Amino acid sequence: MTAATDPVKLSKQEVGKAAAALVQSGSIVGLGTGSTTAYAIEFIGDRLKSGELKDIVGVPTSFQAEVLAKQYGIPLTTLDAIDHIDIAIDGADEVDPQKNLIKGGGAAHTREKVVDYLASRFIVVVDGGKLVDRLGSVFPVPVEVIPMAVTPVTLALKKLGGKPELRMGVKKAGPVITDQGNMVIDVKFDTIDDPENIEKILNNIPGVLENGIFVNCADVVLVGEVKDGQPVVREL
Numbered sequence: 001m002t003a004a005t006d007p008v009k010l011s012k013q014e015v016g017k018a019a020a021a022l023v024q025s026g027s028i029v030g031l032g033t034g035s036t037t038a039y040a041i042e043f044i045g046d047r048l049k050s051g052e053l054k055d056i057v058g059v060p061t062s063f064q065a066e067v068l069a070k071q072y073g074i075p076l077t078t079l080d081a082i083d084h085i086d087i088a089i090d091g092a093d094e095v096d097p098q099k100n101l102i103k104g105g106g107a108a109h110t111r112e113k114v115v116d117y118l119a120s121r122f123i124v125v126v127d128g129g130k131l132v133d134r135l136g137s138v139f140p141v142p143v144e145v146i147p148m149a150v151t152p153v154t155l156a157l158k159k160l161g162g163k164p165e166l167r168m169g170v171k172k173a174g175p176v177i178t179d180q181g182n183m184v185i186d187v188k189f190d191t192i193d194d195p196e197n198i199e200k201i202l203n204n205i206p207g208v209l210e211n212g213i214f215v216n217c218a219d220v221v222l223v224g225e226v227k228d229g230q231p232v233v234r235e236l
């Protein structure tokens with residue numbers, strides 16, 4: 001593992017490493033998506049290679065997680081072949097003091113929600129910049145929508161008082177397409193007073209597959225920060 005020098009990268013690397021250290025031999029591990037979890041996957045792979053960790057199997061939450069797991073030698077399985085997940089490690093885009101999350105900055109929140117909620121222990125890994133007093137303060141809520149319903153869902157989101165924006169690709173003309181072949185509408189709300197309620201309301205719009213609000217899901221939130229030039233990891 002190469003040492004990161006940028007403070008945010010260093011925080012992500014250390015928090016990823018701390019989460020990977022929580023994985024025990026013989027576990028079924030949910031492998032999250034994003035730049036922070038990527039470090040956890042890399043470190044789990046290192047622990048496997050060194051022999052410190054044995055007999056683990058991963059459940060990837062995205063194509064990205066699957067590619068990384070293969071790269072770092074982590075055997076994979078699917079939800080059809082198992083009846084539980086022991087631990088899941090995943091990132092977040094926002095975390096409030098009640099450990100509610102907004103996820104989906106990488107358009108992977110639908111599969112992540114399935115895997116993270118199934119896990120007996122869900123460990124969230126973030127850098128300090130992701131902590132907010134109130135969910136939705138900075139980040140819009142990603143909403144995965146089947147392609148034929150993009151227009152009516154956009155109108156429904158506006159009626160709810162949100163500012164919806166179809167997520168566009170980078171280095172790809174046109175919209176982002178998820179691992180399920182759908183599109184993502186990012187919807188910014190002025191305030192989200194009741195995350196549990198808004199999560200349900202969004203998922204109740206016909207054509208919506210899943211949204212990025214995760215309530216009552218995280219067991220542990222590990223926060224990586226750099227203090228006096230040194231990376232530190234604390235629990236929220």
Ligand SMILES: O=C[C@H](O)[C@H](O)[C@H](O)COP(=O)(O)O
Pocket residue numbers: 032033034035036037090091092093103104105106107108109112
């Ligand atoms: O869809 C992506 C996921 O929800 C990520 O876990 C989230 O966006 C955080 O990613 P990162 O660790 O790159 O900030």
